[in-house]
Amino acid sequence: MKDFRKMDEMEMAINLKAIRLAWVYGILFLLIWIGHDWIKSGLFNGIAFILMSSQLAVYWAVQLFLKWKLGKDEK
Numbered sequence: 001m002k003d004f005r006k007m008d009e010m011e012m013a014i015n016l017k018a019i020r021l022a023w024v025y026g027i028l029f030l031l032i033w034i035g036h037d038w039i040k041s042g043l044f045n046g047i048a049f050i051l052m053s054s055q056l057a058v059y060w061a062v063q064l065f066l067k068w069k070l071g072k073d074e075k
């Protein structure tokens with residue numbers, strides 16, 4: 001099995017930017033899908049809404065936790 005090497009700062013920055021853009025694309029895609037279904041058929045797409053809202057909830061929860069944890073280590 002091939003050994004993994006640690007990423008340098010540039011590779012980490014590129015990966016982080018790609019992950020952020022992919023996440024924003026997913027959120028926007030789901031939002032447009034929900035809006036399209038609402039306008040076109042008058043029906044609410046619950047599965048897409050649950051997926052979109054759970055993505056946002058996980059993002060905010062992890063962000064709050066990491067800020068709390070990193071802030072706690074500075075003291």
